[in-house]
Amino acid sequence: SQTIHQWPATLVQPVGSPLSLECTVEGTSNPNLYWYRQAAGRGLQLLFYSVGIGQISSEVPQNLSASRPQDRQFILSSKKLLLSDSGFYLCAWEGPNVGANVLTFGAGSRLTVL
Amino acid sequence: AQSVAQPEDQVNVAEGNPLTVKCTYSVSGNPYLFWYVQYPNRGLQFLLKYITGDNLVKGSYGFEAEFNKSQTSFHLKKPSALVSDSALYFCAVSEGQGFSFIFGKGTRLLVKP
DSSP: OOEEEEEOSEEEEOTTOOEEEEEEEESOSSOEEEEEEEOTTOOEEEEEEEEETTEEEESSOSSOEEEEEETTEEEEEESSOOGGGOEEEEEEEEOSSTTOOOEEEOOOEEEEEO | OOEEEOOOSEEEEETTSOEEEOOEEEOSSOOEEEEEEEOTTSOEEEEEEESSSOSEEEOGGGOEEEEETTTTEEEEEESSOOGGGOEEEEEEEEOSTTOOOEEOOOEEEEEEO
């Protein structure tokens, strides 16, 4: 069966420090992958999506970047965190089949920038 | 560009009463429409989707939604609400293959006993 993992689950970082959030999917190949941010427990903002290795589309100009070094790995990064980067980060993959058009979400990573 | 609106921040309903959570959308082509639910500190869970076919779609936990093309709406409904239905509900839209998913800001549903 397909599963999606996100880590770390919780992260507290100082302003100006780097960030790396990792997302991996098991049990599928060539998934479409997404990073969303949810601020203050409300709406989801699409940050990045990827349809394949090395293929990243950015939806919002910001302090963050994404990479897809392997088929089932999607990484969200920042070189220098801002206070406004605090939030709940959700990774998702589109499946279980190509064209299924359903997103399956990870459990999320809560980032607090102090 | 695709967009989705959820006009209500919160919906309050008594247990056993019917509930409706509203969603309207805007896309340039045929819409793919979705409802997701989120419980505290968790990821979103898929409830139901409309791609094509019957305008009334049924999903998990007794929820259903009706696609109305003329009103560009996709409201979520349930005939009899449960206290356990209390959560944050998100409507989402996509234009299909090759397009990303755009979510509304969410509506908090509170079902009171």
